[in-house]
Amino acid sequence: MIVINSPATFGLTALLFFVAVFGRYVLFSLAFWWLFKVSLKDQFAHRAVQTRPRKAGQDWREIGWSAITSLIFTGIAVAVILAYQNGYTAIYTDINSYPLLWYPASIIIVLFIHETYYYWLHRWMHRPGVYRWVHKTHHDSITTSPWTAFSFHPIESTLQAIIIPALTFVLPLHITAVGLILMIMTLSSAINHLNTEVYPHDFNRHWLGRWLIGATHHSLHHTQFRFNYGLYFTFWDKWMQTESPDFHRLFGEKTSKRITNDE
Incomplete structure (x- = not known):
């Protein structure tokens, strides 16, 4: 891990983390956009969930908000590094410090806690007195795209960003597990906002x-x-009965075999 011991290394670390965070967002978003909106456009056109046209300039607005989100994520990441250097976090670098089974178990635990935190935070952000100031920016994208993944108001970005860093102070996490969790978060967000259903037919009823x-x-x-307040998983929506009653029907429609003129 980078050692921050001077203003120069602090600035360099912040710059590198911003490039990594924003670059990861751009890489995933661009890859999904190109794959499903350009390369495989014809094959997946019938899988577009929302057909309402996106607003003019929406892509660039989302990228702008995402750049601000990346700055906030960077600031919190640098703070965690400083805390780690001073021995305040539970992050470890020696894979043998804990049983190997703990490595996947720690990732599962973090994802469950993150899902729980986000579900209830998300419901709170939809309260009338909160929504306008915190969550409306994200919902300006009614028809989403991969660029929507990090498009948040700074208050929402901060609220979203604090949970995983907070867990590093109380839960032993290998440094690569933290990186893997962040990759899962970015990948999941890109898929969820793609507005093109990539999962196969009947996957909504598959055991996984x-x-x-x-x-x-x-x-x-x-x-x-x-409806549908979850982040990675549907279990809180199912348990709290906040899953949309239209979900299974719409999923079936979007993933059914496309009928062509040749059939």
Whole structure:
């Protein structure tokens, strides 16, 4: 891990982390946009969840908000590094410091806690007195795209960003596990905001797929507002009965075999 011991290394670290955070967002968003909106556009056109045209300039607005989000994520990441250097976090670098089984278990625990935190935070952000000031920026993207993934108001970005760093102070996490969790977060967000359902037919009823959020599930949140508050998984929506009653029907429609003129 980088050692911050001078203003120069502090500035360099901040710059490198911003490039890594914003670059990861751009890389995933651009890859999904190009793959499903350009390269495989014809094959996946019928899987577009929301057909309403996006607003003029929406891509650039989302990229702008995402750059601000990346700055906030960078500031918190640098603070965690400083805390680590001073022995305040539970991050470890020697894989043998804990049983190897702890490595995957720690990732699962963090994802569960993150999902729980986000679900209830998300419901709170939809309260009338909160929504306008915190969450409306994200919902300006009614028809989402991979660029929507990090498009948040700075208050929401901060609230979203604090949970995983907070866990590093109380939960032993290998440094690579932290990186893997952040990659999962970015990948999941890009898929969920793609507005193109990439999962196969009946995956919503598969033993694994029924618990994973995809483009159809999250697009319904952007259009209906009152349902589908989850981040990675559907279990809180199922337990709290906040899953959209239209989800399974719409998923089936979007993933059914396309009928062509040749058939």
